[in-house]
Structure formats: structure tokens, C-alpha cells
Amino acid sequence: MPSSDLIPIYHADTGTVREHARIIRTDDEWQQILDKTVYEVTRKGGTEPAFTGAFYATKTAGLYRCACCGTDLFSSADKYDSGTGWPSFS
Numbered sequence: 803m804p805s806s807d808l809i810p811i812y813h814a815d816t817g818t819v820r821e822h823a824r825i826i827r828t829d830d831e832w833q834q835i836l837d838k839t840v841y842e843v844t845r846k847g848g849t850e851p852a853f854t855g856a857f858y859a860t861k862t863a864g865l866y867r868c869a870c871c872g873t874d875l876f877s878s879a880d881k882y883d884s885g886t887g888w889p890s891f892s
Contacts (some may be wrong), residue, residue, distance in 0.1 A: 814865055814874035824872050832870070840869045852887025
């Protein structure tokens with residue numbers, strides 16, 4: 803696989819960076835895989851209304867992961883209340 807098809811991904815659970823294959827899908831494939839809201843937010847730059855998202859008030863410890871590829875995004879330890887209505891991370 804050419805190196806341009808690999809991207810470095812940080813794994814918060816291990817603190818390491820590993821290369822992974824880039825995910826390439828058509829817009830139609832993403833629409834079939836993701837529910838409507840997740841598709842609009844992740845692929846089209848949309849947003850949920852403030853103070854309504856499933857993770858807005860969540861206090862559960864763990865990792866937040868990308869809905870498209872499962873990549874670690876944030877640890878719950880980095881979450882704080884910014885007053886914006888959306889989960890915020892340092």
C-alpha cells in the first residue's frame with residue numbers, strides 16, 4: 803500500500819500513534835452506513851441543536867470515538883462544560 807494511503811492515528815487508550823489505511827467511500831456508501839443525523843454532522847458539516855445531543859450531559863468515563871471510523875477523538879477526562887450546549891474538550 804502506498805504511504806499516501808496510510809495516515810497516522812493517535813490511540814488514546816495506549817498513547818501511541820500508528821498508521822492506518824485511509825477509508826475511502828462514496829457519499830452514497832456513507833449515507834447507507836450512517837444514520838441521517840450522524841451523516842449530516844460528520845460528512846456535511848451539520849450540527850445538532852445546542853443542548854440536545856446524546857453526549858451533551860454525559861459524565862460517563864471513557865473515550866469518545868469517531869462515528870465514521872472508530873478513531874479515538876477525546877478522553878472523557880478532557881471534557882468540560884463550555885456553556886455552548888455541545889460537548890467541549892481541552
